[in-house]
Amino acid sequence: MNRTLTISDYRQVDTSRLSDITVVYCRLSQDDGLDGDSNSIINQKSILFEVVTREKLPNPVLFVDDGFSGTNFDRPAISEALRLVENGQVSNFIVKDLSRLGRSYIKVGQLTEITFPSFDVRFIALNDGIDSNKPNETNSIFLPIKSLMDEMYAADTSKKIRAVFQAKAKSGVPVTTNPPYGYLKDPNNPKNWIIDPVASEVVKRIFQEAKSGKSLSEIAKGLESDKVFKPDRHRIEIGLKSISASPNVEALPYFWTRETLSAILGREEYLGHTVNLRTRTKSYKDKRSIDLPREDWLIFKNTHEAIIDQETFDIVQKMRSHKRSNQRYKNRVGHENLFAGLVFCGTCGRKHYFCPFQSKTGLNHDHYKCSGYRRPIDECENPHYIQKSALIEIVSDKLRQTISEAQLDRENFLKKLEQQSQAQFSKDNKRQRQQLQKDEHRSKEIDRIIQQLYEDNLLGKISDERFVKLSQTYEEEQKQLQTSISDLTEKLAKQQEDSLNISKFMTRISKYTQVSELTVEMVNELIDKIVIYKPTGTKRNRIIQIDIYYNFIGKLHNEKSEPNNLAR
Known part of the structure; x- marks a missing residue:
């Protein structure tokens, strides 16, 4: 008998010179590994090679898929073995049982009923008593039933594994096989x-x-x-x-x-x-x-x-979440999108596009322009653009002012932030708390009304039709009230975080002692958004209002508009 080749050996030899191969196929999934030694690769190999010896089958080649589910036919060893079958190089194909070949009723049926017979391959499933060279009526009936049972087993096993997986996930235990890099x-x-x-x-x-x-x-x-x-x-x-x-x-x-x-x-x-x-x-x-x-x-x-x-x-x-470069100007020095995703139009609220542009004379004319301008539908009436250099100058000046104020008179600056936050908080908080109390009172009142309607209906004071109509109306109102109560509760909870937000902002701004040059990191650490309004005035008297909203604290009330003749 020729020497036995494994799948790893086989990949090292010239396949064109091998023919009349006996495929000895073994498969073990992770789940099968729990069933004991009967399904181990070693035992499968031992049992199948006894058949090879007894039947005097030529040129045995061992193919092993270890750790692969039978429902998956994209396995390396089975794929290689089936490639040889379709090349006409295989005469015998043996497995321990049908489930080792796979647990798909359709795929296993296609192989045993169409592929193997078409290429004159003898198929043996040892434990199931199947041998295509020894056909009998019982086997022809049993084969599809056995394949279907194998698939049902796979489905049931998958369901149980999924349930265990879900329970494990909900308990807080990591369900990933390997931890993330790091x-x-x-x-x-x-x-x-x-x-x-x-x-x-x-x-x-x-x-x-x-x-x-x-x-x-x-x-x-x-x-x-x-x-x-x-x-x-x-x-x-x-x-x-x-x-x-x-x-x-x-x-x-x-x-x-x-x-x-x-x-x-x-x-x-x-x-x-x-x-x-x-x-x-x-x-x-x-x-x-x-x-x-x-x-x-x-x-x-x-x-x-x-x-x-x-x-x-x-x-x-x-x-x-923001696009930071234009493909044409990608990685070109001087054309970086410093304010990516931060610039908004004060007229329509849309984001400003970054438009990198260099003239034929080599001048840099990078600018930001409202994305709603010249739209065919819902066009923004704000036609201006602002050069990036102008925006850098304005933002730098305002950041210098804010950083200087925070450092030179930290106590008064902090007090101003607290007063600004408290003024808005008090105004909104009072109105929202009143509305929340009103909604909660009305929701409880509706509960009492529906209860009274139910009792009146039982006593015959109102008809069933009238009861259904009234109760549906009140239930719809109560549903809307519950939505409002939820929203108001969330807003009030958010307002209570303002004092913490001031502390977070002070921690961030304390990292910077001066603004010699704006960086992407500085801009994104300190600024939430920049709102640019439509310019007013003409030529030298042209004024553009630019509001800077800082992370955590929003807009500072003392910042004012400044003249700028680079805005259009």
Whole structure:
């Protein structure tokens, strides 16, 4: 008998010279591994090679799929074996039982009823007593029934596993097989994550560079230049198994992709939170991952040590939501979109487009323009644009004024912020609390009215038709009141955070002692939005009003409009 080849050996030889092959196929899924030694690869191999010897089958080649579900036919070994079948190189195909071939009624039926007979392949499923060279009426009836039972078993198993998975996810235990890059499983308790001292520093670098305004491509090039191992290769370097099937893990150890960086920047796990049920699969047959909306995620806060602070994470998410470059001017010095996503029109409220432009004479005419101007529908009446250089000058002056005031007279500046916040808080708070009390009183009153209507209906004082009509009217009103109560309660709770917001703003602005040059990081740390109004006046008397709304505290009341002849 010829020597036995495994699938790994087989890939090293010239397949064109092999024919009359006996495929010895073994499969073990993670779930089968729980059933004991009867389903182990070693036992399957031992049993099947006894058949090879007894039946004197030629050229046995062992194909093994270890850790693959039978509902998935995109397995490496079975795919290779079926390729040889379709090339006409296979004469025999043996498995321990039908479930090892697969747990799909349609796919298994296609192979056993169409593919194997078409290529004159003898099929043996040992434990099921199936041998295509020894057909009998019982087997022809039993085969499809057995395949259907295998698929039903897979469906039932999948349902049970999904239930266990859901319960585990809801308990707050991480359900990801591997922690995100930057963390490792605690060797003393695999359910806990601990900081990876090397990878965590890379994560911090990625967030800091994103916060400073670098694009994903620039961050990737920097990491590659500094020979920083990409996540999969890093796992190999520290002795862990790679989780990627890509050959680039070995060939391109420092090649970071935009997709990898984007995934890292969006992970809330770096805040110290466990995030479960971020994705799901369509069914037990279709294992493709589907992203779930954030409101369906299960987030458990402060379950492990954080790598990134909340402030940095929030700023980065805000910056990622805005387009920062024009493809034509991408990475060209002097044409950076410094105020990406922050500039709004004071007339229509829409965002301003960043329009990079360089004249034929080499002059920089980058500017911001209302996105609603010259729209065919709902056009904005504000025709102006403002040059980026002018906006930088105005914003720089206002930031210098605010930073200077906060530093030179911190006590009075803080007092002014508290008075400004309290004035708005008192005005809104009083009105909203009155409305909340009114709505809650009316909702309780409706409960009493409906109860009275019900009693009157039982006593025959009002008809069933009248009762239904009145109760529906009151229930609809109560539904609207509940919505209003919920909204007002949320607004009042938000107003109570104002004092904390002042403290947060003071912490941020204290980082800056002067404004020599605006940076992307400074602008996004301090400014929430910039509102530009339609200019008034003409030529030298032209005045444009620009309001700066700071993060956490909004607009400062003492800021005024300034003349500017660069606005149009």
